[in-house]
Amino acid sequence: MSVRYDVAIVGGGIVGLATAFRLLERRPKLRLVLLEKEHQLLLHQSTHNSGVVHAGLYYAVGSRKARLCRDGKAELERFAAEHGIPIERCGKLVVAVDRAEAPGLEALAKRATANGVPGLELVGPERIAEIEPHVAGVAGLLSPTTAIVDFGAVGHAYADEVRARGGDILLACRVDAIERRAAGAGEELLLRWADGEVRAGAVISCAGLWSDRVAAMTGHAGHERVVPFRGDYLRLRPEARRLVRALIYPVNDPRFPFLGIHLTRRMDGEVWAGPNAALAFAREGYRRTDIVPRELAETLADRGFLRLAFRFWQAGAAEMVRDVWKPAFAAQVRRYLPELRDEDLEPGPSGVRAQSVRLNGELVDDFSIGGSGRILHVRNAPSPAATASLAIGRELAELAERRFDLG
Numbered sequence: 001m002s003v004r005y006d007v008a009i010v011g012g013g014i015v016g017l018a019t020a021f022r023l024l025e026r027r028p029k030l031r032l033v034l035l036e037k038e039h040q041l042l043l044h045q046s047t048h049n050s051g052v053v054h055a056g057l058y059y060a061v062g063s064r065k066a067r068l069c070r071d072g073k074a075e076l077e078r079f080a081a082e083h084g085i086p087i088e089r090c091g092k093l094v095v096a097v098d099r100a101e102a103p104g105l106e107a108l109a110k111r112a113t114a115n116g117v118p119g120l121e122l123v124g125p126e127r128i129a130e131i132e133p134h135v136a137g138v139a140g141l142l143s144p145t146t147a148i149v150d151f152g153a154v155g156h157a158y159a160d161e162v163r164a165r166g167g168d169i170l171l172a173c174r175v176d177a178i179e180r181r182a183a184g185a186g187e188e189l190l191l192r193w194a195d196g197e198v199r200a201g202a203v204i205s206c207a208g209l210w211s212d213r214v215a216a217m218t219g220h221a222g223h224e225r226v227v228p229f230r231g232d233y234l235r236l237r238p239e240a241r242r243l244v245r246a247l248i249y250p251v252n253d254p255r256f257p258f259l260g261i262h263l264t265r266r267m268d269g270e271v272w273a274g275p276n277a278a279l280a281f282a283r284e285g286y287r288r289t290d291i292v293p294r295e296l297a298e299t300l301a302d303r304g305f306l307r308l309a310f311r312f313w314q315a316g317a318a319e320m321v322r323d324v325w326k327p328a329f330a331a332q333v334r335r336y337l338p339e340l341r342d343e344d345l346e347p348g349p350s351g352v353r354a355q356s357v358r359l360n361g362e363l364v365d366d367f368s369i370g371g372s373g374r375i376l377h378v379r380n381a382p383s384p385a386a387t388a389s390l391a392i393g394r395e396l397a398e399l400a401e402r403r404f405d406l407g
Contacts, residue, residue, distance in 0.1 A: 002407055005033045005168075008177050008191055008200035008405060010214055012036025014151060014386050015378060016206035017158035018393030024165035026397055027406055032167040033198055035191065037174035037210075042155040044284065045208055046386060048351030050233070050264040050272055053077075053087065053147035054384040057094070057112040058252060058259065064367045068395065070387030073147075079390060080149060083157045090246035090265060092146035093128065095137035095336045096227070097250070102139050104251045109141050119144045134243040136338050146247060150267050151386045158389075160323055170198075170305035178217045178375075180202060189348065189374065200287055202374040202404040204396055208381070209283045209354040215377045224356040224379050227305050228283045228295075231275025232323060233348035236263075240344035241271045243337060250336060253315075259383075262334050273333050278323040279316070286350045288323070307361025356380035367392065394405045 007023060009016050012034055020034050038044075053073055059065035080087045096105040109122055121142040123131070128140045159169060177192040181199070189200050207214040212226045236244065249262040264272045279299070282292035299305055309316060322329045330342045356364035356379055367388075368380035376399060378392070385392060400406065 002190070002199050002396075003033075003195040004031075004149045004188070004199040006031045006200070007202050007204060007400065007404070008032075008189070008198055009034040009204045009206060011206035011208060012038070012041040012106070012169065012171070012391045013044060013208050014042060014155040014158065015208075015381055015392055017041065017155055017162060017397045018389035019204055019206060020162045020167050021158045021165075022390065022393035022399065024162060024167050024396040025358065026401070028165065030312075030406060032162075033200070034162065034167065034169045035173040035175055035193070035198070036169065036171050039172050041159055041169070041171070042152055045351065045354060045382070046155050047152045048136070048286070048349065049151060049383065049386060050275075051148050051151055051266050052092075052247060052264060052387075054151050054387045055092070055143045055146045056115045056384075057092075057117055057118045057141075057143055059111075059115060060233055060365065061111060063365075064369075065365075065388070068367060068388040068391040069384045070116055072391030075390040075394075076149070076154065077147070078385060079157070085149065085153050085157060086267060087147050087149045088146045088267065091131075091142060091144040091246040092249060093131050093135065094141040094251060095128070095135055096139040097137050097335045101251045105139055105141055108251065112141070112143070117143060118147070130250055132245055134339050135248055135336055137336055148247070148265065148267055154386075154389075157311055164231055175214065175217070178214070187374070202400060203376070205377045206381070207378075209352060211354065211379050212356070215379060218371075218375050219378075220371055220375065220377060222379065223359045224368065225239070225302050225359075226283070226354050227299055227302070227308075227357045228280035228285060229277045229353045229355055230280035230285055230350055231349045231353060233256060233272040233274035234329060234345040235328070235348040236271040236273060236316070236344055237344055239246055240340070241269070243339055243344075243358055244271045248336065249269060254400040261329065263333065263337065273329070273345060274348065275277075275351060276319050276322045276329065277321050277353070280352050283312060284352060286352060303359070304357040304359045304361050308357055308363065311361060313401060353382050354380075369396065369399070376403070378399065
């Protein structure tokens with residue numbers, strides 16, 4: 001007979017771990033298991049990112065992203081201080097390179113102010129030169145509370161808290177079926193993988209790149225599908241790192257959830273440029289040569305993706321060019337960092353963003369949480385999910401308490 005838990009969480013990324021921690025924090029006697037398909041935790045989006053702790057500049061006023069990013073940042077900073085995890089408030093400068101971008105910068109400042117982002121400062125060229133001496137721009141928006149952290153260290157600290165509070169974390173458990181079973185006067189859920197199974201009174205799925213697949217296992221396929229976008233970073237060579245003091249971002253295109261190629265100083269002193277946003281040819285396709293034909297065919301046949309590609313084919317083509325041709329990538333960065341040379345950039349890491357797309361071709365811009373009965377799904381949680389992880393976990397824990405009988 002398989003082991004029986006009150007709650008099973010699918011997914012050992014930073015959101016799944018934060019949710020497990022929050023649940024056990026609120027319900028110390030809860031019997032909880034977290035199932036991760038890989039042989040180690042935090043292997044995908046949680047650690048394949050730039051390490052920026054976002055302040056909440058970009059998100060629609062009143063959205064879940066705006067609220068949970070703001071709250072989650074404060075909670076993350078407290079957690080890091082309590083657990084001895086270094087976090088650095090280095091600040092972010094968003095740069096308008098010409099007058100045509102100035103209205104977009106002003107709109108961003110209004111949105112960020114409405115989202116409660118503290119300390120914002122609209123600046124001109126002289127102040128830009130003080131903040132980032134090598135940056136060229138006609139105007140800028142400074143967010144001094146934006147920070148950087150090692151999200152891998154944060155996620156492992158969540159895992160330590162889960163284990164210390166009696167939660168079980170099982171690795172190498174790729175859930176491939178979730179079945180409802182009668183149990184006394186109610187029902188329970190049976191989660192199966194290749195060589196094992198567990199029973200649970202409730203399930204919370206935080207499956208990232210596979211969130212739509214797990215939702216479909218439970219009969220909640222919905223109208224959103226994950227489209228994987230690969231983002232490549234280039235590193236600045238050590239002698240070129242002097243060009244960047246902290247975080248330098250372009251004015252984003254509000255039509256897209258991607259922020260454009262930016263420059264990020266990291267906790268280890270490296271400076272990354274990127275990421276671009278090109279279609280990945282596999283859900284876990286971190287390299288251009290990573291191709292899973294079945295997964296690629298599913299993406300290319302998806303009506304939502306086809307409608308998205310038709311609407312934004314020019315932007316998509318430009319991203320693909322920057323992905324394969326470093327001079328095009330470097331030229332994009334040189335718009336606001338003119339001293340950068342092509343040879344200042346060397347290959348860096350890559351990440352894959354799990355971006356949900358609706359069947360009508362619209363990108364899902366906000367965090368998306370849903371489900372019914374004794375199942376909850378995090379359907380869409382790309383950036384700033386790492387920043388917001390504790391707030392997302394708290395919201396899921398509160399939802400679970402309202403929907404499930406947790407004893």
